[in-house]
Amino acid sequence: MNRRIAIKTAAALAAASLLAPLSAAQAQAWPDKPVRLLLSQPPGSGPDNIARLLSDRLYARWNQPVIIENKPGGQNTVGAVAAARSPADGHNFYFATTAALVTNPFLFKQLPYDPAKDFVPVAFVARSPFGILVKADSPIRSVEELVAKSKAAPGTVTLGNEGPRTFGGMIARLFNSRSGAQANLVPYVSVGVSTQNLMGGHVDAIVADVASTAQLAKQGRLRLLAVTSDKRLADWPQVPALSEQLSDFDMVGWFAIVAPAGTPATAIERMNRDVNALLSDDDVAARIAAVGPIAAPGYSPEQTGAFLAREHARWAKITKEIDILPE
Template sequence: MNRRLITLSIATLSLAAWLPTSHAQSTAWPDKPVKLVLSQPAGSGPDNVARLLSERLARNWGQPVVIDNKPGGQNAIGAQFAARSAADGTTFYFATTAALITNPLLFKTLPYDPQKDFVPVSFVARSPFAILVETASPIKSIEDLVARAKAEPGKLSLGNEGPRTFSGMIARLFNSRTAAQANLVSYSSVGVGVQDLMGKHIDAMVADLASTAALAKQGRMRVLATTSPKRVAGWEQVPSLSETMPGFDMVGWFAVVAPAGTPPAAINRFNRDLGALLADKEVAERIATMGPIAEANVSVAQTGAFLRNEMTRWTAITKEIGILPE
């Protein structure tokens, strides 16, 4: 009788110990599909990176990770949608430098507030920009580009996506720090500008490596320099602008944020799993082929500190190039 009671008690304890764990696992985040909002169109540099990561995260979580592209309005459409989404751990925003940092410095009014509407989740990758020319161009180096721009003020054309975009600000800062007088030509998108570059309608183009890496590696364009403070992994043969302009650092980046009020459990799990994914050599190498450089295991707190530092840095840059909010 005693032996039967002991056996029953052990079984009961074992069952009691198993039940809470099973319940916790069944209700652990995510227990439904996760949406990742982007402000860029399908096929863009950020979209390519986000899709790669979403596929791997979906396998890990056992839940679909849906990419929701909402381009337009200088990132405002996608950012506003993400900011107004339910803070229940099902919607996250795959954000760029423009959406979180430069937009508040360039526009007097926005339909969202990056600092109040979002909370940090994880850093993803740095996205260097580059100055490119058409393959057959006689311009072989940044020194050639600057010399020609100075010799023929206003004649050398430097394409970009407009004065209030990342590439446009890089172009203005380049003009300012080199005393070059390139004619800054604005385009509605990188794709349109690149087509004009390859068609020899402009002399050079400022664009992100994520959007132009494939064409450059195919030999259809030549990268003169990157905008990062150091040479970019995978592009070691290409000098950085900081080599001729010390301190030049105009690198875009991707970070994941969530609507303010999102449960910490969802944020921490997303951060942990994304960090581990970015640390995977194969994943990092695949991202590098697209242009960006992955940075793994950046904590939630570190991501928040980075965003605050970037706001301070970019405030100084916009003052240097004379851009005021409109």
């Protein structure tokens, strides 16, 4: 009896030893065809620029094309739905934003996808701070002056944003609420339009992501009054963070890579490992910073998932604070 058990055990161990190298070989073989990275933003946007930078570097590592597919519209819902319905074959990923994964559930009564159920976390990419900006020749020189001027004449100081239910719009509402400012919040269809109107003198200030406005600020056409992160930015050390005036004010967008639920673990682990390696590269981090965001390497899929859960809980409180209800 014992001899038969020993023979069976030896056979099982031998079979396992044959399968282990096969599994490792399969992991190294991925990807064996082009990988699709879907975005909810248009070509030329901040997220698009970062995704294309990563796709070029991943192609060099894998010798497989990483195809960027842009599906903007519907406050990220068009792209998110397309990504959620993509085959979970390990070759489809979603380069997602804060809106797509966290804030949309608080904005829509009937969201056509479920961020928690339809996707699995893969990697965290970068944080994208916003800023309050004015024209370079504006008489408003600081956030304190902006707040004071808006209080002196309520409703006359205008603060452009992308609309009350966008990330920038919610930052503007939170800024008004916590600072006591009484700025008139003016909605625009995009950051580009609000920026043009700011330079044309049609609004006093705007809330916009640093990625979209950094070049204009560096050219001296716009001036950053403050950034919305909890700390000053390395590339803008002279610009104060709003947290220096408003306690615990930390409102930054971010980018994360997720995949359709059911995606093989092998593909998730390899994508995570290679994206983190790229984000840890000084040249890649510098190129991302030049666009505006700050690379954030080192997150495992599990840590990315935990971050998303914390952000969901945080935004549940923020949307109540600024009286945002789903529609």
